[in-house]
Amino acid sequence: xxxxxxxxxxxxxxxxxxxxxxxxADESILMPKVRSHKVFHKSDILFHxxxxxxxxxxxxxxxxxxxxxANSGHEQINRFxxxxxxxxxxxxxxxxxxxxxxxxxxSSVCRIxxxxxxxxxxxxxxxxxxxxxxxSHALNDEDKLLMSLNNMNxxxxxxxxxxxxxxxxxxxxxxxxxFDLSMTRVDIANYLGMAIETVSRLLTQLQNExxxxxxxxxxxxxxxxxxxxxxxxxxxxxxxxxxxVRQPNIMQANVA
Amino acid sequence: xxxxxxxxxxxxxxxxxxxxxxxxADESILMPKVRSHKVFHKSDILFHxxxxxxxxxxxxxxxxxxxxxANSGHEQINRFxxxxxxxxxxxxxxxxxxxxxxxxxxSSVCRIxxxxxxxxxxxxxxxxxxxxxxxSHALNDEDKLLMSLNNMNxxxxxxxxxxxxxxxxxxxxxxxxxFDLSMTRVDIANYLGMAIETVSRLLTQLQNExxxxxxxxxxxxxxxxxxxxxxxxxxxxxxxxxxxVRQPNIMQANVA
DNA sequence: ATTCAATCTGGATCTATATCAATAGCTATT
DNA sequence: AATAGCTATTGATATAGATCCAGATTGAAT
Numbered sequence: 001x002x003x004x005x006x007x008x009x010x011x012x013x014x015x016x017x018x019x020x021x022x023x024x025a026d027e028s029i030l031m032p033k034v035r036s037h038k039v040f041h042k043s044d045i046l047f048h049x050x051x052x053x054x055x056x057x058x059x060x061x062x063x064x065x066x067x068x069x070a071n072s073g074h075e076q077i078n079r080f081x082x083x084x085x086x087x088x089x090x091x092x093x094x095x096x097x098x099x100x101x102x103x104x105x106x107s108s109v110c111r112i113x114x115x116x117x118x119x120x121x122x123x124x125x126x127x128x129x130x131x132x133x134x135x136s137h138a139l140n141d142e143d144k145l146l147m148s149l150n151n152m153n154x155x156x157x158x159x160x161x162x163x164x165x166x167x168x169x170x171x172x173x174x175x176x177x178x179f180d181l182s183m184t185r186v187d188i189a190n191y192l193g194m195a196i197e198t199v200s201r202l203l204t205q206l207q208n209e210x211x212x213x214x215x216x217x218x219x220x221x222x223x224x225x226x227x228x229x230x231x232x233x234x235x236x237x238x239x240x241x242x243x244x245v246r247q248p249n250i251m252q253a254n255v256a
Numbered sequence: 257x258x259x260x261x262x263x264x265x266x267x268x269x270x271x272x273x274x275x276x277x278x279x280x281a282d283e284s285i286l287m288p289k290v291r292s293h294k295v296f297h298k299s300d301i302l303f304h305x306x307x308x309x310x311x312x313x314x315x316x317x318x319x320x321x322x323x324x325x326a327n328s329g330h331e332q333i334n335r336f337x338x339x340x341x342x343x344x345x346x347x348x349x350x351x352x353x354x355x356x357x358x359x360x361x362x363s364s365v366c367r368i369x370x371x372x373x374x375x376x377x378x379x380x381x382x383x384x385x386x387x388x389x390x391x392s393h394a395l396n397d398e399d400k401l402l403m404s405l406n407n408m409n410x411x412x413x414x415x416x417x418x419x420x421x422x423x424x425x426x427x428x429x430x431x432x433x434x435f436d437l438s439m440t441r442v443d444i445a446n447y448l449g450m451a452i453e454t455v456s457r458l459l460t461q462l463q464n465e466x467x468x469x470x471x472x473x474x475x476x477x478x479x480x481x482x483x484x485x486x487x488x489x490x491x492x493x494x495x496x497x498x499x500x501v502r503q504p505n506i507m508q509a510n511v512a
Numbered sequence: 513a514t515t516c517a518a519t520c521t522g523g524a525t526c527t528a529t530a531t532c533a534a535t536a537g538c539t540a541t542t
Numbered sequence: 543a544a545t546a547g548c549t550a551t552t553g554a555t556a557t558a559g560a561t562c563c564a565g566a567t568t569g570a571a572t
Contacts, residue, residue, distance in 0.1 A: 068399045076403040090399075092385070092392035098399065121384060128377060128384075129348070135391045136348035142398045143324045143346075143354065147332040149405050150449040154559070185520070193406035195560055200521055216520090216568090410529070441550065451530050456551055472538095472550090 015084065017058055017112065017130055039108045046087070046101040046109065053091025055113045059083050062107020063182040066090075066099040067190075077191040078142060080104075080183060082168055086134035104182040149193050157192045158202045159230035162212065166221060177221045206230075271314055271340065273368065273386055295364045302343070302357040302365065309347025311369045315339050318363020319438040321447075322346075322355040333447040334398060336360075336439060338424055342390035360438040405449050413448045414458045415486035418468065422477060433477040462486075 037060060040046065046057060049069055064081040078099070081087055087109070090098045112120075120127045144164075148157050170176035181188070189196040206212045211227050213220040221227055268274060293316060296302065302313065305325055320337040334355070337343055343365070346354045368376075376383045404413050426432035437444070445452040462468045467483050469476040477483055 068396075068403055070403055070407055072407065074403075074407050076399070076406055078399050078402055089388070090392055090396055092388040093396050094389075098396045118381070118384075122381065125374070125378065128374075132345070132348040132387075132391070133350075135388070135395070136346055139391065139395050139398065140324075140346055140349050140354045142395065142402065143332070143334050146334055146398065146402060146405070147324055147326050147330075149402070150332055150446070151326055151328070151330050184518095190406070196519090197521080197561085198559060201559095204521075440548090442548095452550080453531080453552080454529060457529095460551075 015058055015060075015110070017086070017110075017127065037108050037110055039106065040103045041106050042103060044103045046103065047091075047097045047099075049097055049100045051097050053088070053095050053097050053114070055111050056086065056088040056091075056117060057109040057111050059085045059087055060108045060110055063104045064101055064107060065104060065183060065187060065191075066101045068099055075100075075190065077187055078145070079138065080165075080187075080191070083172060086131070086138070089131075089135050089138075104187075145191075154192070154194045154198050155202055155205070156230060157194070158188075158199065159206070159211075159227050161188065161192055162219065162221065163227060165219075166224075177224070179219055181217045181219060268366075271316075271366070273314055273342070273366075273383065292367050293364050294367060295362065296359045297362050298359060300359045302359065303347075303353045303355075305353055305356045307353050309344070309351050309353050309370070311367050312342065312344040312347075312373060313365040313367050315341045315343055316364045316366055319360045320357055320363060321360060321439060321443060322357045323446075324355055331356075331446065333443055334401070335394065336421075336443075336447070339428060342387070342394070345387075345391050345394075360443075401447075410448070410450045410454050411458055411461070412486060413450070414444075414455065415462070415467075415483050417444065417448055418475065418477065419480075419483060421475075422480075433480070435475060437473045437475060 040062075046064070047053075059081050061083050064087070065077050066079045066081065066087070067075045067077045069075055081101075087101060088097065117131075121131060148160050152160065165179065165181075166176045169179050183191075185196045185199050189199045192199070203212075203214050206227075207214050209226070211221075211223050211230070213222055296318070302320070303309075315337050317339050320343070321333050322335045322337065322343070323331045323333045325331055337357075343357060344353065373387075377387060404416050408416065421435065421437075422432045425435050439447075441452050441455050445455045448455070459468075459470050462483075463470050465482070467477075467479050467486070469478055
């Protein structure tokens with residue numbers, strides 16, 4: 001079997017599950033049948049919550065969001081996915097997907113049927129490890145989100161979000177300071193737990209403060225330093241601000 | 257090898273990783289050396305964030321909390337652990353633990369060294385599946401928490417928390433309506449993303465409404481129905497309440 | 513071109529809940 | 543049994559950000 005040097009194959013080699021398709025030693029193709037690439041379009045759904053779990057996927061291009069559904073019917077986005085991300089392992093828990101995965105733009109994925117995965121995992125220690133790594137990474141990512149939701153205000157959450165995206169783009173060899181958001185403001189608000197209006201206001205605020213530039217979905221980070229410090233700005237306790245000195249004795253007197 | 261019918265062994269048989277220690281067919285002990293039980297006490301730490309990842313654990317008795325640390329130094333609890341829970345797989349991501357695990361009371365764990373785990377996982381399909389299931393379950397659990405943080409108010413979050421505990425106790429064959437919290441109010445507040453004062457106030461409120469009874473750490477669920485409905489009570493939009501009809505014209509007149 | 517539906521911004525208002533404060537009970541240590 | 547240090551409860555107050563509204567802009571479909 002000869003070495004395929006096409007763009008497709010070079011993408012595959014960077015994949016965290018590349019051990020599925022290549023022999024690490026001689027880079028020859030091991031299991032080409034796993035490479036069943038499928039193309040989806042904006043708003044297409046890869047799997048619904050509740051659907052039978054029969055495969056995991058790797059995002060090759062484009063972007064997607066995964067979300068869970070509350071009893072109330074409200075969607076909660078828990079992750080945005082970019083090329084290289086492992087998707088769909090939420091189904092291991094009980095054999096059906098707990099999440100819904102929806103594409104944000106035209107995208108392609110590599111589907112690995114469970115039977116194939118099981119075979120691969122049974123034979124290859126590196127594939128085993130990569131699978132566990134991918135799941136553990138997702139878990140750690142969610143911990144970070146949890147943390148930011150609980151300990152940061154809206155401005156801090158939004159700036160952290162932008163920085164996170166920047167890092168993820170950079171890791172993929174793209175620009176870290178100019179990028180396009182593939183998600184809507186509604187998605188961002190949902191993910192970060194705030195109202196769209198707040199997202200919008202904060203974006204303009206960051207722009208006014210010369211930290212970023214925003215034009216529709218296009219974001220340019222102008223001042224990384226400031227954006228980085230943003231999440232650190234702790235609000236001063238209000239009782240310490242000069243304009244708001246509390247005078248409890250007087251207040252009590254008024255009440256009496 | 258004869259069948260050991262001691263309490264210890266019976267506990268082990270219920271374990272999600274029992275395949276590590278028993279042959280499913282004849283229930284004989286396969287790898288007794290994996291069963292290295294260790295006892296810890298309140299506030300003991302099983303592993304710190306940053307520590308080298310060299311084993312995963314199963315909680316046998318007691319309880320624990322896992323948390324991640326923010327740059328600011330603030331702890332964020334992401335999970336409470338009870339017997340049967342798989343612990344420590346956060347380390348797969350990059351070889352060091354991302355979380356810190358602290359015991360809430362005297363507890364014992366079963367330690368499975370990575371080398372042992374790797375051997376077991378290489379040979380047993382059921383152990384592989386159980387490991388993946390455990391991780392996937394943890395992920396889905398965190399999704400639920402994320403959801404409740406973003407879409408529920410404090411009262412709803414607290415009642416969901418109590419119901420979740422109740423279910424977990426019941427699954428372990430314990431009382432679902434009377435149980436002791438092993439965590440402090442501070443821990444609950446941290447986990448649920450609210451102030452301790454709010455936790456305290458809501459607990460007394462729930463008690464006043466005859467939904468639960470609280471005495472220190474002891475919680476009794478009096479009315480499951482009400483507690484269950486609590487998270488569903490949606491606040492009415494304020495513009496619809498009779499006492500708060502907006503009269504924009506008059507307001508504007510006052511300002512002018 | 514024109515209509516219709518999203519999507520985005522901005523202003524006004526309200527409220528859930530954090531924060532500050534004070535008190536009291538419980539534990540552990542000496 | 544005194545001291546110190548957690549833990550929990552309750553009250554008063556401030557405010558961040560949600561909610562409601564409306565106008566502007568964009569984009570798709572006819």
